Amino acid sequence: MNDYKLICIDVDGTLYDDHKVIPPDNVTALQEASAKGIRVAITTGRMFNYGYLYGGLLGFETLTIASNGAYVRVGDEVLHHHGLTHAQVLEVKAKIDESGLFAHYNACNTLLCSGPLGDGNGYLAANDKLPASRKIDIVVTEDLEPELEKRSGEILKAIVFSQGDLEALGKLREAFRDHPDLDVVASSRYNIEIIPKGVSKARGIEALIRHLGISPEEVIAIGDEENDLPMIRFAGMGVAMGNATAAVKAAADYITDTNNNAGVAQAVRKLCLE
Structure with missing residues (x-):
């Protein structure tokens, strides 16, 4: 068993099951790892306070790497913030509008969109559980451009939803x-995320471990989707969930069970507790 010091865990399809509930076995195993002095970082494509919420459900202090690694903060110290320029946001918006697809534009803790939230209802559910000081600011407006301009330099990504039109989603991805200056990744087959080139969960982990004074070899990264690939490759131990994509499994050092069978707990016990 290696002397790992940090476990970086994706949320959707990894930490919690298909019902968006963290299996109790995951909680227990991660608490045991924390008691040994191993830090845990929620490493997600979602916003910072979403990571804070799900980290808090583990019952000990966690760290958060948010927005696919574009935003990393420890306490009040922002370690990494890599957003889109306003010109890039407008370029992205023009292509999305042309595609006819629905998108969210995310800052570190703000969601902007026009029309019904749709797939963003997870943030509404999160706000029901978050304290007032931590709630995610959700702005729904028919006139997005003034709101985007007000947040110039703050927008970290656009996430675009297929809403049943996978062909249009594929064409939009091809356009980028x-x-x-921009990259496209996916956190499921039903969306794409448009981010600044160079942004990844690996870069977020890099910023965090520089702060913690540890090396990539001391990191375990656990994930299931395309946007997890960089951290799976970067970490000393890359772990693919049993429900991961073929590409993630091929890149991983170790494959655990599925998210519905507490695969995180099984990996943590194997790698950190045995």
């Missing part, structure tokens, strides 16, 4: 394929 060779972009010099």
Whole structure:
């Protein structure tokens, strides 16, 4: 058993099951790892306070790497913030509008969109559980451009939803394929996330471990989707969930059970507690 000092865990499809509940076995195993002095970082494509919420359900102090690694904060210290320029946001919005698809534009703790929230209802559910000081600011407006301009430099990504039109989603992704300054990743087959080039969960982990004074070899990263690939490759021990994509499994050092069978707990026990 190696001397790991940090476990970085994706949320959707990894930490919690398909009903968005953290299996009790995951909680127990991570509490045991924490008691041994191993830090845990919720490492998610979602916003910072969403990570704070789900980290809090584990019953001990966790860290958060948010927005696919674009935003990392410890206490009041922002370790990493890599957003889209306002010109990039407008370019992205123009292509999304042309596609006819629905999108959210996310800052570190703000969601902006036009029309019904749709797949963003997870944030509404999160706000029901978060304290007033931690609630996610949700702005729904028919006129997005003034709201985006007010947050110039703060927008970290756009997430676009297929809403049943996977062909349109694929065409939009293709439109950004060779972009010099933007990347596209997916956290499921039903969405794409448009982010600044160079942003990844690996870069977020890099900022955090620099702060903690540890090396990549002392990190375990656990995930299931395309946006987890960089951290799976970066960490000393990359763990793929049993429900992970084929690409994630191919990149991983170890494959655990599925999110519905507490695969996180099984990996933590194997790698940190045995």
